[in-house]
Amino acid sequence: MTERLFYSNPYLREIDATVESVEVEGSKIRLLLDRTLFYPEGGGQPSDRGMIEGDGFRIRVERVYGKDEIWHEGKKLEGRLPEPGESVRLLLNWEWRYENMKNHTGQHILSAVFKELYNAGTTGFQIFESYNKIEVDYPGELDWDTILEVERRANEVVWKGLPVRVNVYEELPADLRHKLRKELSDKVKPPIRVVSIPGVDITPCGGTHVGNTREIGIIKVLNFYRKSRKLWRIEFVCGNRALKRLNEILEDYWSALDGMPNKNPPLVERVRELRGEIEGLEGEIDHLRRELWHWKGCALIDKAEEMGDYNVVALVEKWDMKDAQAFAINFVKENPGAMLLLAGEGYVIFARNEEVDVSMRELLKEVIKELGGKGGGTDNLARGKVEAEPEDVIEVAKDALRRAMGI
Ligand SMILES: [Zn+2]
Incomplete structure (x- = not known):
């Protein structure tokens, strides 16, 4: 059983641990440790990245998985193979993890607002490199007005700077059970971790979260579309990843506008103008083509x-x-x-x-x-x-x- 230090302190970036097992498969190396601060993939949150260093070796951790036994898989960058019983230093890729914590906590808030306003539950969640997605059982048609209202409320929660608390229970108290946003699955075995934001959300969750909602920075919905008859997919992004994504979209916007004959914003009007011009040109081409056919026909009929x-x-x-x-x-x-x-x-x-x-x-x-x-x-x-x-x-x-x- 690997001790999971990312639960007791999700802000821990470096610790020592002892190697319990080593497996080698081609260029891959896998380590089992007595304790870890690397979060294993699960619950929509990707696994942590980082380094494991020892006396005479360095391993880049690319994937972490497992429940009771947590395995660290990666590539040996230099040196010899580690051996069971020896001490190693674990260095977390903090930027990657901290952004995951922000995006994960942002998802709790977004899902809680959907639940509060529309009784729409969240059935799926996944964090990717540049955005996240949730599936929401929103009844009827979603539109941007509704999305922006949810987003506005969610950001209000972010900017209030509310604490995000984690309580661990061997058995869930009955009065708490009915307050949960999401029913507790029978698959979840104790200890049960309940993540709560006062007045906003109480939900069982096994991921890592920020300690205060203000750390999330911003929650920005990027896109939404119907995924199935019952479910809508919402794509959103939080924290520094939001700034990065919005900058990419802005760069796309400005370079598109820069490619227009008339460079004055808004882009949508310039696109409309161009589309009108293209339609006009197509009409002209059609007219000229018919003219050409006529004269070619005259020349042919002569011969x-x-x-x-x-x-x-x-x-x-x-x-x-x-x-x-x-x-x-x-x-x-x-x-x-x-x-x-x-x-x-x-x-x-x-x-x-x-x-x-x-x-x-x-x-x-x-x-x-x-x-x-x-x-x-x-x-x-x-x-x-x-x-x-x-x-x-x-x-x-x-x-x-x-x-x-x-x-
Ligand atoms: Zn969570």
């Missing part, structure tokens, strides 16, 4: 081959199929009695003006019969993939047309 009463235009193009089809539809619409045999890279499109009495689908079938390939369509428009050079496809299609028209 059309007469077949019976109809004009047949052959065209080899590098357009993608979507553009080619749009052109084909426009061309046959503008030119009465015209047919277009268009061959591109990997596709053919046959299109006819509605006055023409030859089926494009049948024409494509004939071509495929001769050259191989696949495709289909309607009497007016057929498209497919034919296994031949574009020029050959067009020649075969013209022959098939002549046959169909009895020429």
Whole structure:
């Protein structure tokens, strides 16, 4: 059983301990100690980081886990392997732990306000490097007004500078049990740690917390969204991590604004302006494209081959199929009695003006019969993939047309 000093004093940053067991697996080393100040992962709070030093070795602690026996896993930075029975010095990465304490305590307050205002319980909690998340069973639709009201109340608690107390019970007193924000799970075995902030929150918890709410600094909600039918996910951040995250968002904001033609805030108006400009340009491009199609069509129809009463235009193009089809539809619409045999890279499109009495689908079938390939369509428009050079496809299609028209 490893003595857990992070409970008796969560502000302890350095202690000595005795090695009980050493395990080595590849480049990983694992130490079991008689006591520790490293918090093992659990309850949404990540494990502590830091160093374990001894006479002739240094180990960087990357993961800490376990309940009764707490194991410290990491990499040996220098020196020999430690041996059971020898004394080591434990050095906590205090910045990492202290921010975890602030963010963890901030979560208690945020969850308590959700419970108080909306009777919305918290079902999940996780601390990450740059933010935290909780799952809240808020009934109905959440909106920013509601979120900001919860955030405002939570920060009031932070700035009041209330004490955060931890009491440990072998058996939970009956009058305390019904005051808990969260029902005590049967899985929790004594001693039971109850964390309370006077007038705000009483909850059983096995994490590490700050001693006064003022240390949290600020609670900032970053985002929220529906996670399932019943649950909403709230992303938030506290302490120095809040400042860091808000600075990242600000940097993103200013550099985005700096990239705008008009650099005057607010960004949202500049984005709206740009979107309007893009819509205008898209309209202009569309207009110009139709203009181009018209003139290209005029040039093509001039060189059309007469077949019976109809004009047949052959065209080899590098357009993608979507553009080619749009052109084909426009061309046959503008030119009465015209047919277009268009061959591109990997596709053919046959299109006819509605006055023409030859089926494009049948024409494509004939071509495929001769050259191989696949495709289909309607009497007016057929498209497919034919296994031949574009020029050959067009020649075969013209022959098939002549046959169909009895020429
Ligand atoms: Zn807690």
